Amino acid sequence: MSYCIGLTGGIGSGKSTVAALFQECGAAIIDTDAISHQLTQPGGAAIEAIRAAFGDDYIDAAGALNRPKMRQLVFSDAGAKQRLEAILHPLIRAQVQARVEGSGLTVPYLLLVVPLLFETGGYRELIQRTLVVDCAEETQVERAMHRSGLGEQEVRAIMARQIARTERLKRADDVIRNDAVMEGLRQKVGDLHQRYLALSTGSD
Numbered sequence: 001m002s003y004c005i006g007l008t009g010g011i012g013s014g015k016s017t018v019a020a021l022f023q024e025c026g027a028a029i030i031d032t033d034a035i036s037h038q039l040t041q042p043g044g045a046a047i048e049a050i051r052a053a054f055g056d057d058y059i060d061a062a063g064a065l066n067r068p069k070m071r072q073l074v075f076s077d078a079g080a081k082q083r084l085e086a087i088l089h090p091l092i093r094a095q096v097q098a099r100v101e102g103s104g105l106t107v108p109y110l111l112l113v114v115p116l117l118f119e120t121g122g123y124r125e126l127i128q129r130t131l132v133v134d135c136a137e138e139t140q141v142e143r144a145m146h147r148s149g150l151g152e153q154e155v156r157a158i159m160a161r162q163i164a165r166t167e168r169l170k171r172a173d174d175v176i177r178n179d180a181v182m183e184g185l186r187q188k189v190g191d192l193h194q195r196y197l198a199l200s201t202g203s204d
Contacts, residue, residue: 002028003109003200004100004126008117009133010165011158012144014178014185018133019113021189027196028107030099032114035092040065049087054080075157093122100126109200118163118171129199131192132172135179137165 007022009015019029039046042063051059058073060066074081100110114123117130135143137159144155162168169175174195176188 002100002107003128003196005109005111005196006117006123006127006130007111007113007133008115008130008168009178010137010140010162010168011115011155012140012142012147013133013135014143015113015115015133018176018178018185018189019111021186022111022193025190025193026108027193028110030096030110030112032092032096032112035095036088039088039091040067045091046087050084053083053087075154089120089122096123096126109196116162118168129173129196130171131174131176132168133176133178134165134169135177139179 007015007019009018016031019031023029038044040050041047044064047059047063047065050065054070054073058066058070070084074084096112100112111131112123112127114120117123140159141152141155144150144158145152148155150158174192176185176192178185
């Protein structure tokens with residue numbers, strides 16, 4: 001099994017951007033959000049269980065999860081959030097486990113991207129190190145609003161449900177600040193990539 005780093009960060013911190021830069025360097029990426037989207041696309045493994053638990057209204061005309069409607073529900077109903085997680089989390093976990101175990105020695109190391117890595121604690125035994133992508137909270141809000149079309153209150157509500165920024169930073173083995181320009185970010189990723197190569201080969 002390859003050396004595995006857990007990558008996390010608050011909403012709007014730039015996790016996907018950082019992961020893509022690591023991928024350019026040669027790291028393999030396992031993104032739990034991407035897996036979740038696959039599971040809830042038309043014909044996805046979670047669709048029928050979601051339909052049974054929530055009804056046809058939460059499946060759109062194409063046969064995929066109706067994300068806006070489901071987002072609205074889980075924000076206002078903690079029980080609904082738990083029911084959805086009970087469907088998705090085991091399926092996501094199974095796919096992550098299979099991909100990590102199947103990686104063998106084909107890549108120097110893996111980055112496992114888990115937005116709620118510290119909140120769930122569910123992947124602790126798979127990872128050897130944690131990397132937090134961090135930026136100012138106002139930057140998080142601006143980016144999340146721009147990317148997702150959510151309003152400021154919705155974004156701040158999501159942030160309030162995530163672990164506090166100070167606690168996230170305290171738990172991190174490594175931190176990448178993502179407030180600056182892309183070239184500065186690329187340099188930070190490149191430096192950490194070299195560090196992770198050394199760790200994965202036992203030469204550090």
